[in-house]
Amino acid sequence: MAKRDDEIKQIPGEESGNGLSRRSFLKIGGLAAAVPVVTGPKIIQVGGEQVEVHGPHAAPITLMVNGKRQTLNVEPRVTLLDALREDLDVTGPKRVCDRGECGACTVLIDGKAVYSCSTLAIDAQGKEIVTIEGLMAGATQLSPVQEAYVQHDASQCGFCTSGFVTATTAFLRDHPNPTHEEMVRNLGGNFCRCGTYGGIREVVQAHAGGKRAATEAAGAVAVKGGF
Ligand code: FES
Ligand code: FES
Numbered sequence: 045m046a047k048r049d050d051e052i053k054q055i056p057g058e059e060s061g062n063g064l065s066r067r068s069f070l071k072i073g074g075l076a077a078a079v080p081v082v083t084g085p086k087i088i089q090v091g092g093e094q095v096e097v098h099g100p101h102a103a104p105i106t107l108m109v110n111g112k113r114q115t116l117n118v119e120p121r122v123t124l125l126d127a128l129r130e131d132l133d134v135t136g137p138k139r140v141c142d143r144g145e146c147g148a149c150t151v152l153i154d155g156k157a158v159y160s161c162s163t164l165a166i167d168a169q170g171k172e173i174v175t176i177e178g179l180m181a182g183a184t185q186l187s188p189v190q191e192a193y194v195q196h197d198a199s200q201c202g203f204c205t206s207g208f209v210t211a212t213t214a215f216l217r218d219h220p221n222p223t224h225e226e227m228v229r230n231l232g233g234n235f236c237r238c239g240t241y242g243g244i245r246e247v248v249q250a251h252a253g254g255k256r257a258a259t260e261a262a263g264a265v266a267v268k269g270g271f
Contacts, residue, residue, distance in 0.1 A: 085097055085098045085103075098120040098166060099120035099121070100121075101119065102117040102119050103117065103118070103119075103120070103166075104116070105117075105118055105127075105165060107124075107127065107132075107165065107168055108171065108172055108173060109128065109132060109173045109174075109178070110134070110173070110174060110175060110177055110178030116131045116132065118131065118165050118166070120164065120166050122164070122165050122166075123160065123161050123162070123163060123164060123165060124151070124160040124163040124164065124165045124167075124168045124173070125139055125142075125149045125161040126165070127165035128151070128160060128173075128175065136175045136176035136177045136206045137149045137150065137151050137160050137175050137206060137207065138203055138206060140203065140204075141161070143161065143162070144159045144162035145235075146204070146207075146234070147159065147204065147208070147211060147234030147235060148203060148206070148207045148234075149207060150207035150208075150210045150211050150234065151173055151174065151175050151210060152172075152173070152174040152213070152214055153168060153171050153172070153173055154171050154172050155172070155174075155217075156214065157211045157214040159233075175210070176209055176210050179213055187213065188251070189209055189212050189213045189216065189247065189251070192250055192251060193205065193208075193209055193212075195250075196244075196246040196247050196250065197243045198240050198243030198246065198247050199238075199240055199243070200236075200238035200240055201237075201238050204234060204235060204237065204238075204240075207234050208231070208234050208236065208244060211230070211231055211233070211234050212231060212244070212247060215227070215230040215231060215248075216248065216251045216252070218230075219252075220251075220252070222248060222252050227245070227248050227271060228271050231244070231248075232271070236270065239270065241270040241271050245271055
């Protein structure tokens, strides 16, 4: 009867010069063949233009997250949200709907609020990514917007809060004196299941000097986003 591989004894003199038997060498060679080789993207022509084709295997990418350059290996299908949470341990952005509807995963990319669950990590290369962790005013100091969320009790379970704070930060930077309508339009893509919209509205009003947005909000009826 034929012997199984693991029953075959080492044949004297079979060691190679570096101490590896031929059997060990073959095993290692087989393993090496099973590990996907990471190569650069393929270039194909589409409509007369050169287009990079990545994957399907993991490939190294570099992301600039909260001012730090990070290199990681991800498959091209991996979202920025997954890369942040699973690969880089940046867990401020939350996964709730995972399909671009709730805003819990909001991050800033080049200053613009985006859903990280609907952005490919590979497409975020070369851009400045800022999560709620990167909005802090110091190692232990909250930013003015973060502070205002605390002061105005604009958070309950907190699951939507990091996305809301990130979106609010970009919104107030671009609209220092916002109207209620602008607030609804810009923050209406974030949802709070605990219904903290009153507190969030106060945050915006406080930062806007409590003037235009407050006046208009006073007579506002329920609109998109719950404001
Ligand atoms: S988790 Fe991204 S929009 Fe809901
Ligand atoms: S505070 Fe709970 S979902 Fe918004």
